[in-house]
Structure formats: structure tokens, C-alpha cells
Amino acid sequence: MTETTDEPAQRTRILADLTPLRASPDYRRLWFGNTVSWIGQGMTALAVSLQVYDITGSAFSVGLIGICSFLPLVVFGLYGGAVADTVDRRKLGLASSTGSFVLSAALVAVSVAEVEQVGLLYAVVALQAVCFALNSPARSSMIARLLPAGQLPAANALNSMTSTTGALVGPMLGGLIVGWWGYRAAYTVDAVTFSASLYAMWRLPAMLPDRGEAAGNGQKEKRASxxxxxxxxxxxxxxxxxxxxxxxxxxxxxxxxxxxxxxxxxxxxxxxxxxxxxxxxxxxxxxxxxxxxxxxxxxxxxxxxxxxxxxxxxxxxxxxxxxxxxxxxxxxxxxxxxxxxxxxxxxxxxxxxxxxxxxxxxxxxxxxxxxxxxxxxxxxxxxxxxxxxxxxxxxxxxxxxxxxxxxxxxxxxxxxxxxxxxxxx
Missing domain, CATH: 1.20.1250.20 (MFS general substrate transporter like domains)
Structure with missing residues (x-):
């Protein structure tokens, strides 16, 4: 992959550099899919918090949501990274995104059935964190394979906009949708938004890790640990x-x-x-x-x-x-x-x-x-x-x-x- 950069434009550029989006269709699809899904996840995070409080009337019960997501992120974060260095990262990203979609669909089904069980909501939140812990290392590792090194700062700046937009817009939309149409609508929108992430992962080429440089010493690693x-x-x-x-x-x-x-x-x-x-x-x-x-x-x-x-x-x-x-x-x-x-x-x-x-x-x-x-x-x-x-x-x-x-x-x-x-x- 060759890097083409307009040097005069680079010296005067102030707004975000969109070169990665233009240069790589794969990265463009991945970025768009992640942006849409982050907004959906922000909506669901707020909706779950509101529903837990609606069921229990307890701020402590709402606080437990954070523990349910934190522990899987820590435990599976390291493990997910090892898996991403062992298998095809595209397949791992596709499988974990599918898992997140299924969990969002489960929230829709639970809301349709009018099942109000806080333990079930906690379990879904924990499993969503597991999927994220498996997906994130694979997705982040792909970027350096999709773009030349000179475009990585611009790509990471664009990625920061994705997460920040999700944190700002997602809860705001979630509050409006829950207020107007209820929890079922918010969970449904989240499930639909995951289709963009799934499509982006599906269109990516195979991305097996280069195991020959595993330890940086020229020795081939048998298994990522x-x-x-x-x-x-x-x-x-x-x-x-x-x-x-x-x-x-x-x-x-x-x-x-x-x-x-x-x-x-x-x-x-x-x-x-x-x-x-x-x-x-x-x-x-x-x-x-x-x-x-x-x-x-x-x-x-x-x-x-x-x-x-x-x-x-x-x-x-x-x-x-x-x-x-x-x-x-x-x-x-x-x-x-x-x-x-x-x-x-x-x-x-x-x-x-x-x-x-x-x-x-x-x-x-x-x-x-x-x-x-x-x-x-x-x-x-x-x-x-x-x-x-x-x-x-x-x-x-x-x-x-x-x-x-x-x-x-x-x-x-x-x-x-x-x-x-x-x-x-």
C-alpha cells in the first residue's frame, strides 16, 4: 500500500484529515459501522440504566451495571487480545459483532415479552462487555493493516470522534426515544444499527496475524499467549x-x-x-x-x-x-x-x-x-x-x-x- 499525501495541504490543514476515509474503502466502512453502532450502544446503555431504576427504584442497583461491565472488560480484555493474535481477526470481529447484535435482539425480545428481571439485564450487560473485549483488540489491530503508517494519526483522530459522538449523541437520543416510545424502541434501534458494523466486518479481507515476528526476535511463536x-x-x-x-x-x-x-x-x-x-x-x-x-x-x-x-x-x-x-x-x-x-x-x-x-x-x-x-x-x-x-x-x-x-x-x-x-x- 502506498501513501499519497498532499504536503502543502498537510501543512495548512486544521480540520480533521479525512484521507484515511478516502484512501481505504475497508477502513471507511469500518469507521462508519463503528460510528453508527457506538451511537446505538450509547442509547442502550442509558435505556438499561433507566429500566433498572424503573424496576428497582435504587441508585445502588443502577451502579451495579458498571460493575457488571467492568469485570468482563478487565478479565476478557487481555484474553481477547491473545485471541486476536491467534485467529483471523476478521472472523473474530465478525463473531463478536454478531454476538453484540444477538444480545441487542435479546433486549428487544425481553421488552416485547414485558419481562422485568434486573438479573437478566445485568447478564446481558456483562455479555455485551465480553463481546466488546473480544471485538476491540481485533478491530484496532486491523487499522495498521488497512492504512499506511503516515495515516494512522488521522485515523485515530477519526476513531476518537466515533467514541465521543457515541458517548454524547447516544444517551441523548436514548433518552428521547425512551421518553417517546419506550425501552423497546431504543433496543430495536440499537439492534438495527449493528447491521452497519456487521456489514463492515463481513466486507473486510482475511486478516491472519503475522506470527513470524511474534516476539520481535525473528522466532515464530507457536501460540499467542x-x-x-x-x-x-x-x-x-x-x-x-x-x-x-x-x-x-x-x-x-x-x-x-x-x-x-x-x-x-x-x-x-x-x-x-x-x-x-x-x-x-x-x-x-x-x-x-x-x-x-x-x-x-x-x-x-x-x-x-x-x-x-x-x-x-x-x-x-x-x-x-x-x-x-x-x-x-x-x-x-x-x-x-x-x-x-x-x-x-x-x-x-x-x-x-x-x-x-x-x-x-x-x-x-x-x-x-x-x-x-x-x-x-x-x-x-x-x-x-x-x-x-x-x-x-x-x-x-x-x-x-x-x-x-x-x-x-x-x-x-x-x-x-x-x-x-x-x-x-
Missing amino acids: VADGLRFLGTRPNLRMTFFSDLCAMVLAQPRALFPVVAVVWYAGDAKTTGLLVAAPAMGALLGGVFSGWLGRIRRHGLAVVVAVACWGGAVAVFGLTRQLWLGLVLLALAGCADTVSMVFRNTMLQAAVPDAMRGRLQGVFIVVVAGGPRLGDFLAGSVADLASPTVAITGGGIACVIAVTLLALKWRGFTRYDARDPQP
Whole structure:
């Protein structure tokens, strides 16, 4: 596959680079299918939460939905990566997408039958998380096979828009549809949207992993294993830093658990204010994707990750000091934009600097970090806020994030020297 890039346009581009969508019909179908299905999943996530609360009247029961999805993501994230490095990734993606479709159809059937069993909803949520944990490493590993390395930052920026759009638009549409037509309609729309993802997977060519470069040492690996993936990661400092840097942001400076508190205490607001605080980072992330054209000009990806994570921490720290709602929303949006930049380059490094036979397992580790980091951050922020105050938890966490990522960059200086023209793991 050859790379064709209009250099003058690249130097002046501000809006998202759509070259990957034009260059690869397979990637275009995959991106469109994922975008539509993410919106459908966002609708279902809200609908399930509303239905659980409608049945039980318990906020605790609603909170258990998160546990039902979190545990399978962690357990099957690593396993799904190993499977993606063993079998045809197209078949794995098609099978897991089919499983998600069947589960969405099951929700439709349950709603038609008017069965109101919370345990059944929990089981569906857990199985959906298993399907996602198997699908995501396979899908992410495919991108580096569909596009040249120079287009990976643009592709990852487009992928960030997919997930952010799903997180913003999906729940909004889900709330409207449930309010107008009920749970059955929301689940039906979700099931229908999966047809786009299934079609995209079906049209892809076979994608067997290149097992000849499994460990990066020229020895052919007999069977992909999680342990071998972790050993590979343990000897690759640049790849480890992509995970460490994200943990600095998501564990030390994750303020979302305190949004309900600060909405009332700092801004004398209510649930609507909390909603604005929750939406602000997502909106910033979406804008970061929309105006991502300049990311293709960056070659020092490691340095860009460190700066972006430090910007996240700095924005969160200042947010903890402000008591003006509009300024707080702007700072959270800036943090979300910085997170998009970090995500784009971290994902690009995982795709470009990892041997094809290891990509699935590294993407599996990525799922565990993405799933676990923010939840650990919620626990840490809540604990510090109870022991001290929300201000200490948020501002102190932001400062700790900046200090931690700076110290890590100083310890592994090669990360900031990482050059996309010669990707070294």
C-alpha cells in the first residue's frame, strides 16, 4: 500500500484529515459501522440504566451495571487480545459483532415479552462487555493493516470522534426515544444499527496475524499467549510509557466522580449543572477530533503525549480552583481536548511500533487500562474528597498528574525522543 499525501495541504490543514476515509474503502466502512453502532450502544446503555431504576427504584442497583461491565472488560480484555493474535481477526470481529447484535435482539425480545428481571439485564450487560473485549483488540489491530503508517494519526483522530459522538449523541437520543416510545424502541434501534458494523466486518479481507515476528526476535511463536504479550511489553519502554502516562491522567486527575458534589457546593447548581460538567470533557474531546488536522504534522509522538497529559492535569488543577461555571466548563473542555491528543498518539504508537503478531495483546492491555484507570481515579478522588475536600482532591490530583508524568518522562527520556519516522517500541 502506498501513501499519497498532499504536503502543502498537510501543512495548512486544521480540520480533521479525512484521507484515511478516502484512501481505504475497508477502513471507511469500518469507521462508519463503528460510528453508527457506538451511537446505538450509547442509547442502550442509558435505556438499561433507566429500566433498572424503573424496576428497582435504587441508585445502588443502577451502579451495579458498571460493575457488571467492568469485570468482563478487565478479565476478557487481555484474553481477547491473545485471541486476536491467534485467529483471523476478521472472523473474530465478525463473531463478536454478531454476538453484540444477538444480545441487542435479546433486549428487544425481553421488552416485547414485558419481562422485568434486573438479573437478566445485568447478564446481558456483562455479555455485551465480553463481546466488546473480544471485538476491540481485533478491530484496532486491523487499522495498521488497512492504512499506511503516515495515516494512522488521522485515523485515530477519526476513531476518537466515533467514541465521543457515541458517548454524547447516544444517551441523548436514548433518552428521547425512551421518553417517546419506550425501552423497546431504543433496543430495536440499537439492534438495527449493528447491521452497519456487521456489514463492515463481513466486507473486510482475511486478516491472519503475522506470527513470524511474534516476539520481535525473528522466532515464530507457536501460540499467542497473554504472558508472552506482557513479557514483550516489559522489555519495551516506549510502549510501557504510553500506558503509564495514561494512568497518570486517569488515576491521579479524574474529577468526574465529584461532579455531583461540586455542581451543588461550588456552583449552587443541580442535576442540570452536573450534566453540563459531564458533557464538557466529551465536547472538548469531540472538538479535539474535529480540529485534528495539525496532528499529522507531529513526529515526536512521545513528547506530544507527555505535553498532552500535562495539559490535562494542569486544566483539571485550575478547574479545582475556579468557582465560575463557564470557566470551569471551558477548563474541562480543554482537558477533554488534551485527552484526545494523548489518545491519538498513544494509539498510533501501539499500532506503528508493535509487531503485527503482538498488536492484539497490546490492544488488550489498552482496554484494561482504559477500563480500569478512570474507575480507580473515581475511587481515589472520592476518598481524598472525603478525607480532605473536593478542592484538594481535584487540584491536588491535577498537580500530581503533572509531576508524575514529568518524572516518568525524565526517567525514560527515550520516550520524548520517539520519532514517528522510525518507530521504536
